[in-house]
Amino acid sequence: MEIFQKIGETAKGLSDKAKEVTKRSGEFLEATRLKFELSRLEKELENNFLSLGELVYRRYKGEEGLDGDIERLCESTRKIETDMLSIQEQINRLQPKPLVCPQCKIELPAGGKFCSYCGNQVASEKPAGES
Structure with missing residues (x-):
């Protein structure tokens, strides 16, 4: 079963x-x-x-x-x-634009919270209508 x-x-x-x-x-x-x-x-x-x-x-x-x-x-x-x-x-x-690290300007993968290049924490914004 x-x-x-x-x-x-x-x-x-x-x-x-x-x-x-x-x-x-x-x-x-x-x-x-x-x-x-x-x-x-x-x-x-x-x-x-x-x-x-x-x-x-x-x-x-x-x-x-x-x-x-x-x-x-x-x-x-x-x-x-x-x-x-x-x-x-x-x-x-x-097609929302991907997050970009404000420090080194590297594009982050979806859902990323930290830059994989410099380690800077990135504030993720939720798309409109998402909770």
Whole structure:
């Protein structure tokens, strides 16, 4: 009877680990999708800046009636910047930055409390929502 209990506990442990792997792979895929979207927005932002520069130069040369186009491009650019910040925040939540030793600036492994290089104690911060 005891062997069946051990097998059950092992199976439960494996099931929990499988759920964690599935969750992490889903987070990785979502972060990759968000990075792709961020890249797309960066290109769109660059195109807006180029177009704005062209419109401002044409206005400088004396062409009239460009103020509406410039205003629309500025509003579009502001929205893109806001969207990019939101996406970057989502990426940071999915892939938090690792702890870095404040003394020697070496990246620490997850859950590290002391720097493996200099021995300095590092204050670990828990991610938001974790207790």
